[in-house]
Amino acid sequence: MAKDPKKPGLDLDSSPARLAALKRLLGTTVVKVEASFTDRVSK
Amino acid sequence: MSGASEKAVALLRQLDLSIYTSADRDEVLAFKCAPIGHRPAEAAQDLIYKATDRLGDFGSGYPYFVLARDNGVLVGAIIFGLEHPDDPAIQIFTLGVAVTRHREGIGTMLKKIAMALAVSDEAFPNAVASTVHRANYRMNGLNDNLGIGRNQDPLDGEFYITGATVELVNGPEIVRVTDRPPED
Numbered sequence: 273m274a275k276d277p278k279k280p281g282l283d284l285d286s287s288p289a290r291l292a293a294l295k296r297l298l299g300t301t302v303v304k305v306e307a308s309f310t311d312r313v314s315k
Numbered sequence: 316m317s318g319a320s321e322k323a324v325a326l327l328r329q330l331d332l333s334i335y336t337s338a339d340r341d342e343v344l345a346f347k348c349a350p351i352g353h354r355p356a357e358a359a360q361d362l363i364y365k366a367t368d369r370l371g372d373f374g375s376g377y378p379y380f381v382l383a384r385d386n387g388v389l390v391g392a393i394i395f396g397l398e399h400p401d402d403p404a405i406q407i408f409t410l411g412v413a414v415t416r417h418r419e420g421i422g423t424m425l426k427k428i429a430m431a432l433a434v435s436d437e438a439f440p441n442a443v444a445s446t447v448h449r450a451n452y453r454m455n456g457l458n459d460n461l462g463i464g465r466n467q468d469p470l471d472g473e474f475y476i477t478g479a480t481v482e483l484v485n486g487p488e489i490v491r492v493t494d495r496p497p498e499d
Binding site for chain 1: 361374448481
């Protein structure tokens with residue numbers, strides 16, 4: 273099924289092949305993000 | 316701290332982050348983040364516009380719809396969250412930076428914030444994903460610079476699936492926007 277660029281998301285629930293491809297990426301790619309948080313309520 | 320990190324921290328302190336509300340609608344609909352004729356960026360821009368009225372279409376529950384302003388001017392927007400409750404990663408549904416502010420690191424900063432929130436929010440898995448058109452060179456470059464992996468979408472060769480497991484290490488302060496819009 274072609275991706276509709278006007279629709280958000282990967283639709284992983286109905287796309288086992290995409291889910292498998294994503295899981296492969298997550299298993300092999302780790303990104304460290306340097307951050308600490310201060311909470312603030314949005315305006 | 317490296318020069319690049321100092322620049323990132325300075326940018327972070329400069330930006331004012333808030334969660335989208337209906338009061339932002341007109342400003343968001345006037346927001347231009349796609350260069351003329353750049354179809355992948357236009358698609359991202361259209362999704363930002365769509366979210367002003369139909370944020371509920373973006374995944375399960377209400378996702379984060381975060382706006383970034385610089386001196387009161389909207390310079391960036393990002394929408395992210397879980398598409399389905401059991402997904403292994405949050406998804407960046409769309410991301411846009413004002414055309415006048417490209418190549419300043421604003422998009423990278425917004426994506427880092429989304430990734431950091433993925434780790435810090437217990438409702439989210441510690442991973443991030445997105446789908447990016449292969450011709451969206453700027454977004455692919457942004458992801459490459461962040462170290463996010465990509466594979467060709469097995470169902471549509473025009474797109475990449477991107478993803479990474481995220482680890483949070485102590486670093487520059489990020490202001491966490493804690494409020495979410497109420498569900499209708």
